[in-house]
Amino acid sequence: MKLKRFIYLLIAFPMLSQAQSSGNPIFKGWYADPEAIIFDKTYWVYPTYSAKYKEQVFMDAFSSKDLVTWKKHERIIDTSSVKWAKKAMWAPSITKKNDKYYLFFGANDIQSDNEVGGIGVAVADKPEGPFKDLLGKPLIDKFYNKAQPIDQFVFKDKDGQYYLIYGGWRHCNIAKLNNDFTGFVPFDDGTTFKEITPEGYVEGSFMFIKDGKYYFMWSEGGWTGPDYSVAYAIADSPLGPFKRIGKILKQDPAVATGAGHHSVIYNAKKNNWYIVYHRRPLGEKDGNHRVTCIDMMTFDENGLINPVKITYEGVSKSKL
Incomplete structure (x- = not known):
């Protein structure tokens, strides 16, 4: 009788059947390394398609007005439009400038300066693409300061200067992008790539500004393991120095493991x-089984990030 009554209520009052929270994961499919951003009052998420490297030859995007209902935009970019990219397209980062959308991405997972690949940049007229290769070659294809050219994040400072922050293999660099994103502008000391690696850094950089302070975040641990996690530091400049404060996102053995490689959005x-x-579902042994999730992030009275509670519920409906 209870089941019949529940079905009756759904038919009689359809609003009851509409999701009031995002749930986790927020959309179906194996997706990792999500970059979330707001464009024109719409939330967007740009993730890695999580599969074997040779199958990572495209990227999808997802959009939502309320963080609950998501629309999938398939193949916003693929290797057919990036001739030098053959595999391992991952960790997208996006920004809007002069009515154009610039998508930074890694490709080919190069292991040395003698291989073709690294970090590329593509451009489109709309956030859903289609994106086309801007340069016809990688933007960064060498291991400067021992940083593997992957896991890029494009950051706009308060003065309008755009930076690219990136790096794997436990090294992180920052560089000043030029006006059209075709290259870089040297710093005052003549260097182009400055290392800003904090203690514990592995990969997955992200930065935001709050109350005049620069919050630098990154992932620690191995991406296929249960202890993948996120830590952070705070500085007065995007160049640091960044002293590690601690972890704020990690596994919960009752919910999921391998919680990491994140981004932050602010309403x-x-x-x-x-x-x-x-994160990775409990009991999952396939390293590529990663799903995209969202949870609230809060701060204490001193501006420090409180540990994030990972949930199955996600966040409540919050229309802009």
């Missing part, structure tokens, strides 16, 4: 912060 109207990340 200024509601003063809400959200962390978007990937």
